[in-house]
Amino acid sequence: MAEKLIVKNLVKEYEGEQVLKSLSFVVKEGEFLSVLGPSGCGKTTLLRILIGLESQTGGKILLDGKDISKLPASQRGMGIIFQNYALFPNMTVLENVEYALKIRPETKTDATQRAKRTLDMIGMSDQLKKRPHHLSGGQQQRVAIARTLALNPSIVLLDEPISALDVENKEIMKRELKDIQKKFHSTMIYITHDQEEAFFLSDRIMVMSTGTIEQLATPLEIYNNPANEYIQSFVVSHLNQKYESLSKCIGRL
Ligand SMILES: Nc1ncnc2c1ncn2[C@@H]1O[C@H](COP(=O)(O)OP(=O)(O)O)[C@@H](O)[C@H]1O
Ligand SMILES: [Mg+2]
Secondary structure, eight states, rough: OOOOEEEEEEEEEEEEEEEEEEEEEEEEEEEEEEOOOTSSHHHHHHHHHHHSSSSSSSSEEEETTOOTTTTTTGGGGOOESSSSOOOOOOOOOOHHHHHHHTTTTTTSSTTTHHHHHHHHHHOOGTTTOOOOOSSHHHHHHHHHHHHHHHTTTSSSSESSSTTTTOOHHHHHHHHHHHHHHHHHOOEEEEEEEEEEEEEEEEEEEEEETEEEEEEEEEEEHHHSSSEEEEEIIIIIIIIHHSSSGGGGGOOEE
């Protein structure tokens, strides 16, 4: 797999304090990479720097071999999905997805077709005329995902997108995210503090403690060969405590 994103010695300081301490890692083309770590370890800061909403204190970001470290967010072509999907309430499902396509010259002419195709792939083609308040939370989030994917982003960044859902909807959305990733073959960076989510969804997991990468490997490698005590307690023991058999929680092994 080609190297899609290369991050080199990325540092972020807030008021003299390093919240990201020289992170270096590579994300491969088409990969689903989770960034797993406890609250406050720097996940959202990393994501905001990658997409260009925040500037780094030091280090480089290369996208498809090109240095994008200083490019504005609008020129990085990345898509982002948050917990609060914020659809336009006065627009239909189709209009919500069409909107961003219609305001860009390169997608203006076939905006409707593209929006319909993406909504179809995401299983929402029978809901095109509905307004968001007539949809379930999960459906609304699918529309938000379609809206992002329709723009054909270079990378999709997801910041704890399902953490606000109840247990049942979380399970459903987890499966759907996996299906969506298979269908669209997008490179995805998925931020979570939830060990099971990371294990269920990811090709590889980057486990962080405060501002630092502790291990970056496949779920199986992490489980079988935890790099240190931190990984052993934050990831392995946690999963062992929760499950008698790991096979119940890991779909891909
Ligand atoms: N704008 C900011 N100014 C000062 N400190 C910040 C700012 N944004 C985040 N931080 C600090 O950076 C650290 C990492 O935060 P964040 O990236 O939101 O963590 P996570 O997403 O992993 O919960 C925290 O200690 C937080 O208080
Ligand atoms: Mg966060």
